[in-house]
Amino acid sequence: MTQSDRRHSRRSRDERGWVGRALASLLVLALVSAGVAAWRLDLVEPWYDHFFADSPTAPTSPADVAPPPGLELAPVAAPPAVDTAVTPPGALDPALVQQALAPLLADESLGRHVVAAVSDLTAAADARPLVSVGDGAAVPASTTKLLTTTAALAALGPETRFTTRVVSTGPGRIVLVGGGDPYLASAPASRSTYPERADVVTLAEQTAAALQQQGRTKVRLGYDDSMFSEPAFNPAWPAHYLPEDVVSSITALWVDEGRAEQGSPVRSEDPALAAAQTYADALVAQGIRVVGTPTRGVASGGTDLASVQSAPLREIVQHVLEVSDNEAAEVLSHQVGFAVSGTASFEAGAAAVLSTLQGLGVPLEGVQLFDGSGLSRQNRITPAALVGVLRAAVDPSRPQLDAVAQGLPVAGWSGSLTNRFDLAYPQARGLVRAKTGTLSNVSSLAGIAVDQQGHLMLFALMADRIADIDETKAQHALDAAAGALAACSCGAVAATPNSTG
Incomplete structure (x- = not known):
């Protein structure tokens, strides 16, 4: 390369x-x-909200907050117009x-x-x-x-979101279904991550709650990445791109864009299987026993148990x-x-x-x-x-x-x-x-x-x-x-x- x-x-x-x-x-x-993103991420949350959150007379802007005793401030004046149209x-x-x-x-x-x-x-x-x-x-x-x-x-459309689902396809079996979310993550992201990421840990929490309501604590896990067709590696790319970790295999189901772990340049050999195993581990952490290893297959029919969605397409x-x-x-x-x-x-x-x-x-x-x-x-x-x-x-x-x-x-x-x-x-x-x-x-x-x-x-x-x-x-x-x-x-x-x- x-x-x-x-x-x-x-x-x-x-x-x-x-x-x-x-x-x-x-x-x-x-x-x-940048400002909008910062507000969305709570990076510039108004400081006065913390002090007046429960007050019926909470100020509506920083200008309404009285200065400390002894400090004289010039009156706040409306600024002149910046420019004409x-x-x-x-x-x-x-x-x-x-x-x-x-x-x-x-x-x-x-x-x-x-x-x-x-x-x-x-x-x-x-x-x-x-x-x-x-x-x-x-x-x-x-x-x-x-x-x-x-x-x-x-x-x-700019508001489209991509959904990752878990469906129950029969007694004791559930299937993780990829919906082509490019930013599905292996774990919840920090508050500073933009755009927001759906993640398989949150999906596992939802799944476990649904299963436990049904009295189920043990499952076999399948995974379905059939939304995208083969090949997963583009024949128009140089062959050395894959082994040299230039790009991941493209699949409808992965976590962390097919990387072996968050932030790593190393790509998974089978991103869909890796995503299913990461999800299985998260299920176990929620008290659900996963029998055997995840198996690939197409989920036909079944009942939705849980789902997570990506950020909107525009983001x-x-x-x-x-x-x-x-x-x-x-x-x-x-x-x-x-x-x-x-x-x-x-x-x-x-x-x-x-x-x-x-x-x-x-x-x-x-x-x-x-x-x-x-x-x-x-x-x-x-x-x-x-x-x-x-x-x-x-x-x-x-x-x-x-x-x-x-x-x-x-x-x-x-x-x-x-x-x-x-x-x-x-x-x-x-x-x-x-x-x-x-x-x-x-x-x-x-x-x-x-x-x-x-x-x-x-x-x-x-x-x-x-x-x-x-x-x-x-x-x-x-x-x-x-x-x-x-x-x-x-x-x-x-x-x-x-x-x-």
Whole structure:
């Protein structure tokens, strides 16, 4: 396995008015989202709640709390309005956009195949791009996840949750049924974990309570992972990915994304069996004797005993994009396949993602898809397709897709862009949101940038023939290119009428 592929693997674990809405999303959403997440996680629980929880005259805000004796405070005054409503800043000048990008995309470190597109976010979907560089498609790496997550939200809906069930199928037998929850956990997560995780310990507690109500304290355990079809390992991936723990086998039933234990890079040889055994151990801890070892089979009929549900899809999508989660992206692709065709496989998932995006009006000429994560080097995606997906995702008539823009990492601040944009154009930090894509000899970046005049641009920058020694330089070059868009004052200058004296 090459050094860059290892780097990608690590990153993937660590990795609507019209203009007004999009601009607010870009500039403010990062902070707002962080604040909302913090409130949801009780990280910034109002301190005064603890002191006045039982008081009938509890204050309604910190400003209502009297200061300690002897401390004089200035009266609280309403702050002035921050700004007026955002208005469109005018047209973009393609020549200025080209001027900003051209020298950076000509960087020799990017290699012999560079393709790119930049479009005005406010323009019609069929409008000519502001800039188009190169021809054809390129290996997209993890920018593939933009296609997968957008299709998942469109096909399934943002509030969809994935359910893991336990059913009683006969005297003395229960079956653990996988529902394709990408983040099912082996144990309850800490309060700081986001998105929330369902877990098999909680499921075992519910199961034990139901069994004990029936007077049952001994069971045989089966497990059903049949929702997803074989193969569990994508034939379009390099064979060494599995033994070298680059990616887990993809199954409808696992815990901790198929890892041997929480936080471990080591993948289970049989994630479904490992999940069943973890669940069995949790049952035993609840006083239920499990006879024998868990056996694989399809649960037909039976009575539900217990169930747990994942976080809503919109939260899963945000996390997948922020950290570039390969395994979860593959599960989402399978879920799209199941929703569209009734078959959850790599092939069905890829086909369903493309058909769903076609229905959204995304231009797909030249696009070939073999997985949902971008690990396959057989994938080919055009800059026009990536820009088309982004345009669909921020379309105010499609609020169900909002999580895509919300999940994009912020340059120099979050997710897979936390440690990037630290060289050229530092003013781009916070003004670019983008999905990264990295494999050995491949680098891509696709997202949204706002220039110094408030123009919003969709962009896709791709290079897939990078020399080994130039990989880091190439990444910096793409960062600089996206940064140049944010640093640019790319608005067209209004013509001044000639003076007639």
